[in-house]
Amino acid sequence: MPDDRITTVALLLEQAAARGQSTLAEHEAKQVLAAYSLPVTREILVTTRAEVAPAAGAIGYPVAVKASSPEIPHKSEQGLVRLGLADEAAALQAFDAVASALAGRGGGVLVQEMITGRRELAMGLVRDPDFGPCVMFGLGGIFTEILGDAVFRRAPLEQADADDMMAEIRGREMLGAIRGLPAADRDALAGMLIALGQIGLDHEGVAEIDLNPVILAGPRPVVADALIVLRPELPVL
Amino acid sequence: MGARAQARLASFGGVTDFERIFHPRRMALVGVSSEGGAGFANGMLLACRAIGFSGEILAVNPKGGSFAGHTIFRSLDEIPGEIDFAVIAVPAPAVPAALEACRRKGAAGAEVLTAGFTETGTPEGRALEQQIREIAARGIRVVGPNCFGIYCPASGLTLLPGADLSRESGPVAFLSQSGGMSIDLAHLGGWMGLRFSKVVSFGNGADLREAELLHYLADDPETGVIAMYVEGVADGGDFFQAIRAAAARKPVVVLKGGLSEAGGRAVVGHTASMGGSRAIWSGVLRQVNATSVASLEELAQACLAFSHLPARVFRGICAVGGGGALGAAAGDAAEAYGIRLPAFASDLRARLEAILPRPGSSAGNPVDVANPFVPPAVLGQVLRLAAEDDRVDLQVLISLLYHYKSQARAIGAAVADITPFAELAETVAAAAADTGKPVVMVLPDLMRGPENLDLAAMMARAREEFTRRGVPVFGAVGQALRAIGHVNAYYGRRRAR
Numbered sequence A: 001m002p003d004d005r006i007t008t009v010a011l012l013l014e015q016a017a018a019r020g021q022s023t024l025a026e027h028e029a030k031q032v033l034a035a036y037s038l039p040v041t042r043e044i045l046v047t048t049r050a051e052v053a054p055a056a057g058a059i060g061y062p063v064a065v066k067a068s069s070p071e072i073p074h075k076s077e078q079g080l081v082r083l084g085l086a087d088e089a090a091a092l093q094a095f096d097a098v099a100s101a102l103a104g105r106g107g108g109v110l111v112q113e114m115i116t117g118r119r120e121l122a123m124g125l126v127r128d129p130d131f132g133p134c135v136m137f138g139l140g141g142i143f144t145e146i147l148g149d150a151v152f153r154r155a156p157l158e159q160a161d162a163d164d165m166m167a168e169i170r171g172r173e174m175l176g177a178i179r180g181l182p183a184a185d186r187d188a189l190a191g192m193l194i195a196l197g198q199i200g201l202d203h204e205g206v207a208e209i210d211l212n213p214v215i216l217a218g219p220r221p222v223v224a225d226a227l228i229v230l231r232p233e234l235p236v237l
Numbered sequence B: 001m002g003a004r005a006q007a008r009l010a011s012f013g014g015v016t017d018f019e020r021i022f023h024p025r026r027m028a029l030v031g032v033s034s035e036g037g038a039g040f041a042n043g044m045l046l047a048c049r050a051i052g053f054s055g056e057i058l059a060v061n062p063k064g065g066s067f068a069g070h071t072i073f074r075s076l077d078e079i080p081g082e083i084d085f086a087v088i089a090v091p092a093p094a095v096p097a098a099l100e101a102c103r104r105k106g107a108a109g110a111e112v113l114t115a116g117f118t119e120t121g122t123p124e125g126r127a128l129e130q131q132i133r134e135i136a137a138r139g140i141r142v143v144g145p146n147c148f149g150i151y152c153p154a155s156g157l158t159l160l161p162g163a164d165l166s167r168e169s170g171p172v173a174f175l176s177q178s179g180g181m182s183i184d185l186a187h188l189g190g191w192m193g194l195r196f197s198k199v200v201s202f203g204n205g206a207d208l209r210e211a212e213l214l215h216y217l218a219d220d221p222e223t224g225v226i227a228m229y230v231e232g233v234a235d236g237g238d239f240f241q242a243i244r245a246a247a248a249r250k251p252v253v254v255l256k257g258g259l260s261e262a263g264g265r266a267v268v269g270h271t272a273s274m275g276g277s278r279a280i281w282s283g284v285l286r287q288v289n290a291t292s293v294a295s296l297e298e299l300a301q302a303c304l305a306f307s308h309l310p311a312r313v314f315r316g317i318c319a320v321g322g323g324g325a326l327g328a329a330a331g332d333a334a335e336a337y338g339i340r341l342p343a344f345a346s347d348l349r350a351r352l353e354a355i356l357p358r359p360g361s362s363a364g365n366p367v368d369v370a371n372p373f374v375p376p377a378v379l380g381q382v383l384r385l386a387a388e389d390d391r392v393d394l395q396v397l398i399s400l401l402y403h404y405k406s407q408a409r410a411i412g413a414a415v416a417d418i419t420p421f422a423e424l425a426e427t428v429a430a431a432a433a434d435t436g437k438p439v440v441m442v443l444p445d446l447m448r449g450p451e452n453l454d455l456a457a458m459m460a461r462a463r464e465e466f467t468r469r470g471v472p473v474f475g476a477v478g479q480a481l482r483a484i485g486h487v488n489a490y491y492g493r494r495r496a497r
Helices: A002-018 A026-035 A049-059 A088-102 A143-147 A159-168 A186-202 B003-012 B018-022 B040-051 B092-104 B123-137 B179-192 B210-219 B236-247 B270-274 B277-287 B296-308 B324-336 B346-355 B376-386 B401-411 B421-435 B450-467 B477-496
Strands: A043-046 A063-068 A081-085 A108-113 A119-128 A132-139 A150-154 A206-217 A220-223 A226-230 B026-030 B056-060 B085-088 B109-112 B141-143 B149-151 B169-176 B196-201 B225-230 B252-256 B291-293 B317-321 B394-398 B439-442
Touching: A002 A026, A002 A186, A002 A226, A026 A043, A026 A063, A026 A108, A026 A186, A026 A206, A026 A226, A043 A049, A049 A063, A049 A088, A049 A108, A063 A088, A081 A088, A088 A108, A119 A150, A119 A186, A119 B277, A132 A143, A132 A159, A132 A186, A132 B277, A150 A159, A150 B277, A159 A186, A159 B277, A186 A206, A186 A220, B026 B040, B026 B092, B040 B056, B085 B092, B092 B109, B092 B123, B123 B141, B169 B179, B169 B210, B169 B296, B179 B196, B179 B225, B179 B296, B179 B450, B196 B210, B210 B225, B210 B236, B225 B296, B236 B252, B236 B277, B252 B277, B252 B296, B277 B291, B291 B296, B291 B477, B296 B477, B317 B324, B317 B376, B317 B477, B324 B394, B324 B477, B346 B376, B376 B394, B376 B421, B394 B477, B401 B450, B421 B439, B421 B450, B439 B477
Parallel strands: B026 B056, B026 B085, B085 B109, B109 B141, B169 B196, B169 B225, B225 B252, B252 B291, B317 B394, B394 B439
Antiparallel strands: A043 A108, A063 A081, A063 A108, A119 A132, A119 A206, A132 A150, A206 A220, A206 A226, B149 B196
């Protein structure tokens, strides 16, 4: 129910603002996205070493272990993302390293499914001073900044707008069936772009959303990492 | 119409009488100085007289006197009867009182040429502009302040420095935040063959501005193409709705000034760092199917194509020129805009070869006619034959008329006398009309300089011969194909939606 998702997310944002957060931790951001039906990684937030093995077992190896803290918006630059952990020993070792680096800062440690796919995309939301919430779509991973291959549309997006964004990026061939990889699920991608715009329209308190990478697991897009920046100057609605 | 504009209209319960604004029968010029004075209003009076403004001009100045045969009224109240419109060019502090007097005189609108308002960044300037807005809300629409005003060829209203603009009307409307851009396009369009319905320089846009004017022009039967120069918008939401509605009905060509990257913004994530105003505007303009251009020249060329070509997508073209490189350039430019040059079948090639000069010509597509001196009648036949190919939707003819200069020198004749531009224009226009496939002319103009003023004069006359027959002329093949590409993108996307 649309009303339910607005309420759910408003509550999450309100609680984060009450704690004085300026961003949502990855796990919180994924809850916001999931409420709007964006496909996100399966993951479990743990705070103690004892929780790691059961969580990883439930997710299934290999797993990723990451810091999930509102105080660390760009965690990969700080070595707080450990990928492709094949067994319990590796997962525990990663937990120890991430947890000690995290010490004293808020948040927890995420045990997350590993999404494997060779194609990485980026999506996001930004508030433009003229046009309000605008949705971004482009190539992900390190290409986002190097190639600057990203396009924008003002929210709300219609299906045709989302389709046109996929046709407009220079790297559009990445979405087709290439080198033995299946064509991306364009309907799923369009749904995600439309939903991102809707989050921006529904929640004034969201300043910015950064989904990077969105990995194509075969044809299926999954949000592997997410950052939501809150608007400090406004009361969260 | 946007919520703000609607609220403002509702506040005085009026419907804006744009007819009386663009075609005033009685117009007050406020601020005309007596003989010997040389204010903006004096310049405007002379400009209106020169262009042949069709209504009555009523000069106003508290000092009275007379100017250019007009007795100057000491106040608006002294004018007998109502006025339709006013041009206000008095010092900024005197503008609110003058505007209020115009409102009492029943004017539907006024343009305020005077500068010294919000653009100064001072509290006084902002307060004066707020007063203008308040008076406007009581029932007079304001263009400006800090603008060049309105140019409407049908009525003879003209921009401040626009004494020599054309009185010939056409389908192109132009909205400009910049006065300089408005007069530049009016002049540029004059020789390029653009004809205007309305040009509005709205300056600071205290009252009438982009969103509401877009709604008006979308409905305006005199306007077939809307062009605009915009730096900032008063309300992004209103603008978005207005331009989307307008572009659904007619082409809207936008030159956005003052684009900057995210520089000044507080940026946390990657999305915001990529979402500078350039990227956002580019996305928004594509979203509403507006035509985005990067320069005033490109804007004028796009308007030329939109106003001279039929409303459709041109998938395949034939390019005709003298010289292989010209054809290659046409092919390369066409490819960049997704336009094909279909190769002709062998029987058509044979019929073309039979009429082309030998050797050196090539009857494929592009058609290389080998030299710049091929008689117009032969070029006309080439166009008619090439048009038989169903895959050809439009033809581009590149003619290097400047080469006639060397012939003229050799025989001691004037270049304008020996260059068959009038015959060529006649032939091309007839071929386009008979085949139903438009021809776009490219007349490169590479020999310039003081020693070639005779060529400049001939080229100007040649261009005029084509444009008055409805054949658009471009200066380079890349410019022509870029403009056709804009037409294709607009109609292709409009149909897809």
